Amino acid sequence: MRPIDLDKVQPGQILGKTIFTSDGRVLLREGTPLSLRYLKALREMQYGFIYIVDPRVPDIEVQDVIPEQLRQEAVLTIRRAFGDICKTGVNLQAISEVTSRIVESIMANDELIVQMADLKNHDSYTFSHSVNVCVVGTILGVKLGLDERKLKDLALGLMLHDIGKMQVSEEILLKAGRLTEDEYTRMQDHARSGFDLLRSIQSLSAHAKIVVLQHHEKYDGTGYPKGLKGDDIHLNGQIGAIADVYDALTSDRTYRNRFLPHEAIEYLMSQASRHFSLELITTFISTVAPYPPGTVLKLSSGETGIVHEVNMRLASRPVVTLVQDASGKDLSAPFPIVDLRAAPSLTITKVVST
Numbered sequence: 001m002r003p004i005d006l007d008k009v010q011p012g013q014i015l016g017k018t019i020f021t022s023d024g025r026v027l028l029r030e031g032t033p034l035s036l037r038y039l040k041a042l043r044e045m046q047y048g049f050i051y052i053v054d055p056r057v058p059d060i061e062v063q064d065v066i067p068e069q070l071r072q073e074a075v076l077t078i079r080r081a082f083g084d085i086c087k088t089g090v091n092l093q094a095i096s097e098v099t100s101r102i103v104e105s106i107m108a109n110d111e112l113i114v115q116m117a118d119l120k121n122h123d124s125y126t127f128s129h130s131v132n133v134c135v136v137g138t139i140l141g142v143k144l145g146l147d148e149r150k151l152k153d154l155a156l157g158l159m160l161h162d163i164g165k166m167q168v169s170e171e172i173l174l175k176a177g178r179l180t181e182d183e184y185t186r187m188q189d190h191a192r193s194g195f196d197l198l199r200s201i202q203s204l205s206a207h208a209k210i211v212v213l214q215h216h217e218k219y220d221g222t223g224y225p226k227g228l229k230g231d232d233i234h235l236n237g238q239i240g241a242i243a244d245v246y247d248a249l250t251s252d253r254t255y256r257n258r259f260l261p262h263e264a265i266e267y268l269m270s271q272a273s274r275h276f277s278l279e280l281i282t283t284f285i286s287t288v289a290p291y292p293p294g295t296v297l298k299l300s301s302g303e304t305g306i307v308h309e310v311n312m313r314l315a316s317r318p319v320v321t322l323v324q325d326a327s328g329k330d331l332s333a334p335f336p337i338v339d340l341r342a343a344p345s346l347t348i349t350k351v352v353s354t
């Protein structure tokens with residue numbers, strides 16, 4: 001399977017990855033031929049991309065770092081817990097339980113590299129975003145050598161980082177155009193108001209709460225709510241900021257299309273020492289595959305290929321299945337396979353958007 005922009009899907013192509021609604025129901029099951037009616041419905045629900053089966057590379061597998069079922073369960077848990085805040089206050093029990101399972105699953109995985117893009121639409125954005133920020137930030141925590149106790153506090157904070165948004169009106173949250181100054185102030189207030197919601201909960205560690213308060217602080221002091229600088233921002237706050245920005249960049253929003261992973265990596269790197277610490281960004285980048293499986297690439301030889309597999313130790317040099325020769329002529333099966341790690345003279349010149 002490979003990711004593809006929704007507006008480039010041809011009717012009859014086969015869905016490669018099940019799409020779930022944010023309340024945990026199957027919307028379209030993997031293996032379903034995509035009719036015009038389904039494509040129209042997905043467009044109306046504002047999905048930006050989906051996964052399809054590409055017959056040229058039918059055996060491509062895109063590995064998520066946690067099991068799909070656990071991810072869906074976490075999205076549903078967050079949706080329920082956040083939805084109930086106004087009625088019952090914060091119910092941490094269920095969130096804490098599912099977050100611990102995410103941490104355990106990540107700790108048990110010895111191939112920690114982000115290569116699956118998280119499918120989300122308008123409706124599921126806040127909940128899927130919370131879970132993905134938790135997953136991506138926890139991986140960074142593992143790479144930084146945090147122990148299980150610290151990882152669990154960090155992960156819980158990441159899961160809750162945007163809880164304050166439940167107190168921002170939908171009108172502002174979902175506004176497609178530019179926010180007015182007043183709306184922007186109210187939006188920014190979610191970091192502090194989220195922290196205020198949680199501060200009196202004794203069972204929640206200060207190391208979790210700090211992620212909520214500090215995930216919009218920037219290394220150069222230009223962030224909010226306090227404008228803290230450098231290492232005055234707690235490590236967990238800094239991890240939260242990186243995971244939050246990475247996930248937001250790689251998601252389709254109403255005002256822009258998603259960045260592809262290699263573009264998001266470039267952007268993050270350009271902000272090193274400004275918005276983020278250089279050391280943390282460098283470690284983070286080593287956990288993200290710039291060219292995940294299914295990416296269509298142009299090589300310096302002129303040939304076109306599809307990423308088949310990510311080399312875990314050198315993610316920037318994947319294994320590629322060639323599908324077009326240098327003159328642009330389609331090749332036929334069996335397609336040649338090139339391991340870019342073993343072909344140092346070949347470079348990736350372009351990612352072809354498909």
Ligand SMILES: [Fe+2]
Binds near residue numbers: 161215
């Ligand atoms: Fe936020």
